[in-house]
Amino acid sequence: xxxxxxxxxxxxxxxxxxxxxxxxxxxxxxxxxxxxxxxxxxxxxxxxxxxxxxxxxxxxxxxxxxxxxxxxxxxxxxxxxxxxxxxxxxxxxxxxxxxxxxxxxxxxxxxxxxxxxxxxxxxxxxxxxxxxxxxxxxxxxxxxxxxxxxxxxxxxxxxxxxxxxxxxxxxxxxxxxxxxxxxxxxxxxxxxxxxxxxxxxxxxxxxxxxxxxxxxxxxxxxxxxxxxxx
Amino acid sequence: xxxxxxxxxxxxxxxxxxxxxxxxxxxxxxxxxxxxxxxxxxxxxxxxxxxxxxxxxxxxxxxxxxxxxxxxxxxxxxxxxxxxxxxxxxxxxxxxxxxxxxxxxxxxxxxxxxxxxxxxxxxxxxxxxxxxxxxxxxxxxxxxxxxxxxxxxxxxxxxxxxxxxxxxxxxxxxxxxxxxxxxxxxxxxxxxxxxxxxxxxxxxxxxxxxxxxxxxxxxxxxxxxxxxxx
DNA sequence: AGGGTTGTTCTTGTATGAAGTGTTTATCAG
DNA sequence: CTGATAAACACTTCATACAAGAACAACCCT
Numbered sequence: 304x305x306x307x308x309x310x311x312x313x314x315x316x317x318x319x320x321x322x323x324x325x326x327x328x329x330x331x332x333x334x335x336x337x338x339x340x341x342x343x344x345x346x347x348x349x350x351x352x353x354x355x356x357x358x359x360x361x362x363x364x365x366x367x368x369x370x371x372x373x374x375x376x377x378x379x380x381x382x383x384x385x386x387x388x389x390x391x392x393x394x395x396x397x398x399x400x401x402x403x404x405x406x407x408x409x410x411x412x413x414x415x416x417x418x419x420x421x422x423x424x425x426x427x428x429x430x431x432x433x434x435x436x437x438x439x440x441x442x443x444x445x446x447x448x449x450x451x452x453x454x455x456x457x458x459x460x461x462x463x464x465x466x467x468x469x470x471x472x473x474x475x476x477x478x479x480x481x482x483x484x485x486x487x488x489x490x491x492x493x494x495x496x497x498x499x500x501x502x503x504x505x506x507x508x509x510x511x512x513x514x515x516x517x518x519x520x521x522x523x524x525x526x527x528x529x530x531x532x533x
Numbered sequence: 534x535x536x537x538x539x540x541x542x543x544x545x546x547x548x549x550x551x552x553x554x555x556x557x558x559x560x561x562x563x564x565x566x567x568x569x570x571x572x573x574x575x576x577x578x579x580x581x582x583x584x585x586x587x588x589x590x591x592x593x594x595x596x597x598x599x600x601x602x603x604x605x606x607x608x609x610x611x612x613x614x615x616x617x618x619x620x621x622x623x624x625x626x627x628x629x630x631x632x633x634x635x636x637x638x639x640x641x642x643x644x645x646x647x648x649x650x651x652x653x654x655x656x657x658x659x660x661x662x663x664x665x666x667x668x669x670x671x672x673x674x675x676x677x678x679x680x681x682x683x684x685x686x687x688x689x690x691x692x693x694x695x696x697x698x699x700x701x702x703x704x705x706x707x708x709x710x711x712x713x714x715x716x717x718x719x720x721x722x723x724x725x726x727x728x729x730x731x732x733x734x735x736x737x738x739x740x741x742x743x744x745x746x747x748x749x750x751x752x753x754x755x756x757x758x759x760x761x762x763x
Numbered sequence: 764a765g766g767g768t769t770g771t772t773c774t775t776g777t778a779t780g781a782a783g784t785g786t787t788t789a790t791c792a793g
Numbered sequence: 794c795t796g797a798t799a800a801a802c803a804c805t806t807c808a809t810a811c812a813a814g815a816a817c818a819a820c821c822c823t
Contacts, residue, residue, distance in 0.1 A: 305814090307776060333804085343778045348805090349582065356586035365785045365804055380676035384621070391617045446610035535784095537806065563775090573808045578775090595774050595815045 308342050312350035315340070320359050320370055321459045327372040331360065358457050373461070381458055382502065388451045389435070390499035396441035397486045397494040405487065408437045412483050419476055427472065434479060438498070441486070471505075478504070538572050542580035545570070550589050550600055551689045557602040561590065588687050603691070611688055612732065618681045619665070620729035626671035627716045627724040635717065638667040642713050649706055657702065664709065668728070671716070701735075708734070 306314075316336075319325045336347045351368055354360035362368040373381070400408070411434040418427040435455075439448035455462075478501045485494035536544075546566075549555045566577045581598055584590035592598040603611070630638070641664040648657040665685075669678035685692075708731045715724035 309776080345777055345779090349776090352579065352582065353586060356583060362805090367804070377676055380674045383625075383674055384677050384680060387617065387621045391614075395613075444610045444613055446607055447614050450614060539806080575807055575809090579806090592775085594776090597774070 307346070308340070309346040309349040309353075312336070312340055312342065312346055313353050316350060316354060317357075317359060317456070320354075321456060323460060325370050327370050327460060329370045331368045331370065333368070357453065378458075378461060381454065382505070385451075385454050385458060386499045386502035388447065388454060389438075389502050390495040392438050392442040392444075392447060392451060393482065393486065393498035394491045394495035395444055395447070396438050397489050397491040399443045400441040400486060404437065404441045408434070408441065408483060408486065411437045412479055415479060416476060419472055424472075431475070438482075438486070474504075475501075537576070538570075539576040539579040539583075542566070542570055542572070542576055543583050546580060546584060547587075547589060547686075550584075551686060553690065555600050557600050557690060559600045561598045561600065563598070587683065589690075608688075608691060611684065612735070615681075615684050615688060616729045616732035618677065618684065619668075619732050620725040622668050622672040622674075622677060622681060623712065623716065623728035624721045624725035625674055625677070626668050627719050627721040629673045630671040630716060634667065634671045638664070638671065638713060638716065641667045642709055645709060646706060649702055654702075661705070668712075668716070704734075705731075 316325070316331075325331075331351065333344055333347050333351070337344055340347070351360060351362065355362055355368075359371050360368060361371045411430065414430045415427060415434050418430045436452075439451050442448060478497065482494060482497045482501065485497050546555070546561075555561075561581065563574055563577050563581070567574055570577070581590055581592065585592055585598075589601050590598060591601045641660065644660045645657060645664055648660045666682075669681050672678060708727065712724060712727045712731065715727050
């Protein structure tokens with residue numbers, strides 16, 4: 304299946320934003336993108352609009368388009384919803400998971416443990432994602448899984464800041480164990496609670512989080528063209 | 534604030550789809566839309582793409598663009614998520630609602646009762662929406678409220694089919710009373726449960742629902758250009 | 764007669780140019 | 794030096810022209 308230019312561009316930009324190669328607040332100049340990708344303005348415009356629709360980019364009329372800069376208050380709100388979605392996935396998964404999926408979940412968890420033992424932070428990040436994706440799939444609700452993935456994408460530029468909190472990794476693993484146990488036992492309420500806490504607990508260390516975020520100038524709504532953009 | 538042509542077009546099409554003037558599966562011919570609205574293909578294309586992003590329209594490359602036709606299985610999944618979002622709104626609202634918002638909620642409920650007494654189905658539909666919107670706002674989570682509204686929009690073309698189930702209206706009102714009571718009492722768990730049930734209960738009468746949906750040819754994935762489109 | 768192939772005709776996707784509108788900056792006057 | 798006004802610039806938006814790919818149908822060959 305051949306993807307259109309606009310699609311490729313969208314994926315590339317999305318990847319850039321998610322992986323921090325373009326930081327929130329950075330300007331996205333259409334003409335520059337045209338030259339970079341060797342296409343005309345039309346597909347660029349389309350890609351940008353799709354990113355606007357998914358919330359990763361904002362466009363201020365007559366001022367330019369920028370990588371979306373999410374305010375701290377909205378960030379909290381998004382985490383709150385993310386926790387709920389994860390919890391719902393866990394609740395459904397505990398009731399609906401099949402034997403093969405359960406085995407896949409166990410293996411994903413084991414890979415997380417291995418990555419943690421090896422001390423490979425990047426690898427753990429990846430395996431952690433795979434672990435959660437197992438739960439999404441096990442919920443047997445494709446729409447829910449899609450929404451959860453989309454929101455997670457949108458939060459990714461900020462998630463990467465908080466996984467490096469001291470001592471987060473061991474407790475994260477312990478939470479994973481509790482999650483697996485709850486799903487294995489088929490205890491829906493317990494799985495929901497465990498997953499919700501697993502996401503929300505990161506918000507508890509909020510002062511740390513805010514501190515690290517502020518250094519990136521996330522919360523400068525009042526100055527859209529602030530230092531980070533220039 | 535002057536809206537662009539693409540925006541006006543998008544709103545018009547969205548309204549058409551939501552209110553059933555364009556049924557799921559119907560073809561959206563770009564050229565026809567151009568003539569209808571007196572604009573060129575560019576803004577039409579833009580509007581269509583925005584609708585694709587919000588899930589109301591699907592475009593099959595080289596085959597045409599159609600009003601999104603959601604399969605029954607996915608419809609169930611979406612209702613499941615909708616119930617969860619509503620429940621979450623209720624839980625947060627029970628904890629966070631202010632006095633003024635509580636009064637607005639009571640009044641919205643009263644207007645629902647009035648519409649029901651008057652037997653005005655359309656009016657009830659509108660007031661019911663206002664009632665739920667009160668709860669969204671009272672959750673004090675703007676992001677959550679936005680997601681809930683968006684999903685509700687996406688479900689609207691199908692919701693209209695089920696509100697006419699016999700005896701649904703009186704029980705719907707009773708559920709509203711329970712919801713208001715739970716929020717007034719500040720009982721988060723009870724409010725969450727009441728709202729979740731309020732949405733899910735509609736799925737219980739699923740055979741009725743499926744029956745009415747099938748007549749509209751919603752579940753004809755195998756025949757994309759089925760009878761409904763011609 | 765049936766199946767494969769080829770050609771035509773839709774369809775989407777891309778490019779480019781032009782215009783209109785808001786913002787910003789520079790200059791002039793007080 | 795400060796304020797206002799005007800002009801220039803930059804961005805978005807729309808239109809039109811063009812290209813390429815896929816589906817469908819007709820036709821030919823087997």
